[in-house]
């Protein structure tokens with residue numbers, strides 16, 4: 001990918017503009033990847049949001065169908081970008097979940113060490129083991145589900161904006 005030479009500003013702009021994948025396209029793409037919908041229909045030639053047969057303008061990006069004809073399927077490159085988006089999101093979410101899990105384990109080991117040092121009674125060890133399970137689960141859920149979700153979303157969208165910027169330049173070269 002040659003996204004670097006497109007300039008930070010362009011990428012920043014792309015990231016802030018209306019989402020590259022509109023809500024409607026996102027749900028269609030999710031359905032396509034789940035095998036619940038075929039990659040067929042009428043899609044905006046610019047942003048690939050599905051558009052109804054009678055419409056002459058895209059509701060998402062305001063593209064005039066006269067200027068850039070609608071397409072009958074989402075291009076492979078766009079499908080690949082979407083898959084990459086989902087992959088990046090879950091990578092970050094899982095990463096944060098693991099950090100939470102290991103924090104729970106580290107706490108367990110720390111408490112275990114203290115109990116061992118002071119010669120605590122066996123019930124304290126039982127408590128420590130319970131702590132391990134509860135804390136690992138709660139921290140994994142919190143870090144993955146809240147922080148990871150938020151960070152992953154931003155990260156994946158930003159990378160998508162880079163990918164899209166490259167794609168849009170290539171696409172412009174190939175269309176007269």
Ligand SMILES: [Zn+2]
Pocket residue numbers: 044045046047048049058059060061062063
């Ligand atoms: Zn559009």
